[in-house]
Amino acid sequence: MIDTSVNVAGVVWKNPVTTASGTFGSGREFGEWVDLNRLGAVTVKGVADQPWKGNPAPRIAETYGGMLNSVGLQNPGVDYFIQEDIPFLRQFDTKIVVNLCGHTVEEYCAVAEKISEADVDLLELNISCPNVSAGGITFGTDPKMAEYVVQEVKKYTKKPLLVKLTPNVTDITEIARAVESGGADGISLINTLLGMRIDIRRRQPVLANKVGGFSGPAIKPVAVRMVYQVAKVTNLPIVGMGGISTWEDAIEFIMAGATAVAVGTANFTDPLATMRIVSGIESYMEKEGISSLDEIRGIIQ
Amino acid sequence: MKLMVESTIRRNQALTKDIFQMDLMVGELARMAKPGQFLNLYPGEGTMLLPRPISISEIDAEEGVLRVIYQTVGKGTALFSKKKPGQTVRVLGPLGNGFSPQTGAKHHLIVGGGIGVPPLVELAKQLEGTVEAYIGVRSEPILVDRLQELGAIVHVATDDGSRGFHGNVVQMMEATGAKGDALYACGPKVMLRFVTKWALENNIRPQVSMEERMACGIGACVGCVVKIKKQGETDWQYRKVCKDGPVFYGDEVVWE
Numbered sequence A: 001m002i003d004t005s006v007n008v009a010g011v012v013w014k015n016p017v018t019t020a021s022g023t024f025g026s027g028r029e030f031g032e033w034v035d036l037n038r039l040g041a042v043t044v045k046g047v048a049d050q051p052w053k054g055n056p057a058p059r060i061a062e063t064y065g066g067m068l069n070s071v072g073l074q075n076p077g078v079d080y081f082i083q084e085d086i087p088f089l090r091q092f093d094t095k096i097v098v099n100l101c102g103h104t105v106e107e108y109c110a111v112a113e114k115i116s117e118a119d120v121d122l123l124e125l126n127i128s129c130p131n132v133s134a135g136g137i138t139f140g141t142d143p144k145m146a147e148y149v150v151q152e153v154k155k156y157t158k159k160p161l162l163v164k165l166t167p168n169v170t171d172i173t174e175i176a177r178a179v180e181s182g183g184a185d186g187i188s189l190i191n192t193l194l195g196m197r198i199d200i201r202r203r204q205p206v207l208a209n210k211v212g213g214f215s216g217p218a219i220k221p222v223a224v225r226m227v228y229q230v231a232k233v234t235n236l237p238i239v240g241m242g243g244i245s246t247w248e249d250a251i252e253f254i255m256a257g258a259t260a261v262a263v264g265t266a267n268f269t270d271p272l273a274t275m276r277i278v279s280g281i282e283s284y285m286e287k288e289g290i291s292s293l294d295e296i297r298g299i300i301q
Numbered sequence B: 001m002k003l004m005v006e007s008t009i010r011r012n013q014a015l016t017k018d019i020f021q022m023d024l025m026v027g028e029l030a031r032m033a034k035p036g037q038f039l040n041l042y043p044g045e046g047t048m049l050l051p052r053p054i055s056i057s058e059i060d061a062e063e064g065v066l067r068v069i070y071q072t073v074g075k076g077t078a079l080f081s082k083k084k085p086g087q088t089v090r091v092l093g094p095l096g097n098g099f100s101p102q103t104g105a106k107h108h109l110i111v112g113g114g115i116g117v118p119p120l121v122e123l124a125k126q127l128e129g130t131v132e133a134y135i136g137v138r139s140e141p142i143l144v145d146r147l148q149e150l151g152a153i154v155h156v157a158t159d160d161g162s163r164g165f166h167g168n169v170v171q172m173m174e175a176t177g178a179k180g181d182a183l184y185a186c187g188p189k190v191m192l193r194f195v196t197k198w199a200l201e202n203n204i205r206p207q208v209s210m211e212e213r214m215a216c217g218i219g220a221c222v223g224c225v226v227k228i229k230k231q232g233e234t235d236w237q238y239r240k241v242c243k244d245g246p247v248f249y250g251d252e253v254v255w256e
Helices: A078-089 A105-116 A143-154 A172-182 A217-233 A247-256 A273-288 B075-081 B118-126 B144-149 B169-175 B189-201
Strands: A006-008 A011-013 A017-019 A041-047 A060-063 A066-069 A095-100 A122-126 A161-164 A186-189 A193-196 A211-215 A238-241 A260-263 B003-014 B019-025 B038-042 B052-060 B065-071 B088-095 B107-113 B130-137 B153-158 B182-186 B207-209 B225-228 B237-240 B247-249
Touching: A017 A273, A041 A078, A041 A122, A066 A193, A066 A217, A078 A095, A078 A105, A095 A105, A105 A122, A105 A143, A122 A143, A143 A161, A143 A172, A172 A186, A172 A217, A186 A217, A211 A217, A217 A238, A217 A247, A238 A247, A247 A260, A247 A273, A260 A273, B003 B075, B019 B075, B038 B065, B052 B075, B052 B088, B052 B118, B065 B075, B107 B118, B107 B169, B107 B189, B118 B130, B118 B144, B118 B182, B130 B144, B130 B169, B144 B153, B153 B169, B169 B189, B182 B189, B189 B207
Parallel strands: A017 A041, A017 A260, A041 A095, A095 A122, A122 A161, A161 A186, A186 A238, A238 A260, B107 B130, B107 B182, B130 B153, B182 B207
Antiparallel strands: A006 A011, A060 A066, A066 A211, A193 A211, B003 B019, B003 B088, B019 B065, B038 B052, B038 B088, B052 B065, B207 B247, B225 B237
16 A cells, blocks of 8 residues: 655645646646646746736747746736635645745735735745846845745745745755745755857847746756755755656655655646656555655665 | 647648648547647657647648648757658647637738748638738748638739739738738738738738747746737736737737
8 A cells, every 4th residue: 555645844745746836827727638636736836916027028948858938927916816726726636835926025925924814735935036137036046035035924924835946056055954944844946047048040049038947857967966965954845846757757856855846847848747747656656565755755865 | 628639640741841731630629620729749759848839720620630831940840840641749739719700801811921821721711701812921932722722812922022022911912902801810920010000000900820939838838928908908918829819919919
């Protein structure tokens, strides 16, 4: 008998698989093929206190084994999200993780306060988006700022708070320790790496924003390494992500120390990726005689 | 409702040196398709992650076949061009909102630029009333015979003057005194902008099919946006080509 459930900051998911914020909308877009009941959690696209317009197009560029995006957290605001998306997601037997974004500490606190009144399970503080000029990544690259914003946001919410980290730092463990001491209940990593592509015929960057977030299978080794390093220095649960497109990838992250995993860019390559990964983990556990993922979590010394 | 199918290729042939026509056996997906909608075609090759959005050119609901016509612009479309009949390709669709035949209109104008012509073919088939097609290309027009077979009057403009009118499609429409009571267009953004201007000056509300770089094709990634200001709205918003479009009213697009 296998038990695929995991405990993420006090919230029990039926299995370790969620979606990476920004790649799955609010679930609705994929609901025609994906049985949302089969997901441990749905992590929704980032929401802010007020609607954000986002960046100009082109926002997307494919790269070898990966892609770049510079969406810039376009979102209709938290009020719309509470009204439209939560009732939709609550029809399904899955946990709801809400990704929160802001330009300033005040904006992060405002959205956290509003969403805390709503029927959601976990919050994910996005201090790592490379595509917004103020806020986002500027909080995620400075340990003091990271700790401070987490401390402040915690004052406005009782929901368990994951903090999503950027890989665009010299020492990921320093930031991880900072958000832990700020009061984070969990860590998710990695957000996208900052990347760029140039159209040599037009002699212009491909993205209107010039640079964007690099994701997909190409970044997976960086992500596994960072999850491994962070797992060694903190006791917080980790939601690992970065290029996961198969169940084998997911198991790598768990062996590196992740409690749960998020599937991102793979949702574009194969809209059924999450379903394949959930089934793959189940049959792997059955075949290997693993009754709980605790048996393999963080086994890499 | 959308379907994902592993589609068998019935035909895949070159129309010009870099434009290909592929007939896809998609079963009941074909019955759901409307002119102006598009399909995601998945390269299914490890290093190419993203589906290619390709417009539906013709619909054979009875046979369950969709025809797509695409230009080889990169590695993904080049890979499709090498596929042989009997091989398969993964298809998701139909995607987006297509053209809406304007009710009451008797004389329809369809305006296509370059690889924007294919989605207008099925539209020409389905429109009731007379159809006049204005086609603008660099030098080699496609689908002229097919549009004529469907009963459309076809005008061709070429940039290099090698055939038909020497100039762009809007200049041709002005020069020939084009007239109609509905207009549907697909092509490069700059063409759509000037077609919109022409249409509004001629009291027609144009439907234009937009294009933008996409990742998911189903409205999740928010990559493929255009600035749209709907009637009655005070400010523009970025709306998704894949889900809110690809067809928008030309007067609602914020052209820049």
